[in-house]
Amino acid sequence: MFKQDPDDLKPCPHMETWVSAWLDGALTGLMRWYTEWHVAHCPRCTDAVPVLRALRARLRRLSETPGGEALTPERRAAVVSGWERADQASGGAAPSES
């Protein structure tokens, strides 16, 4: 059985910004079409989208809690990277740089 390294559950580096904007519904026109096309045809991005969606759901819940709006982008990034580290640790796979 093939288990993917959690590190691989990210969009292609050049698509990361677009995919996350797309999930936010922030893309229109050609970039939206291109990003949808890429996600549909790229196994790496296809796998990454549910992970990004889950992260977003967690962020949304966080921002709905009282005081959540006081979260700075830096703090938010730290929280997200903390989750990513926790996810990697629970996956039991060693992080690898590509």
Ligand SMILES: [Zn+2]
């Ligand atoms: Zn991709």
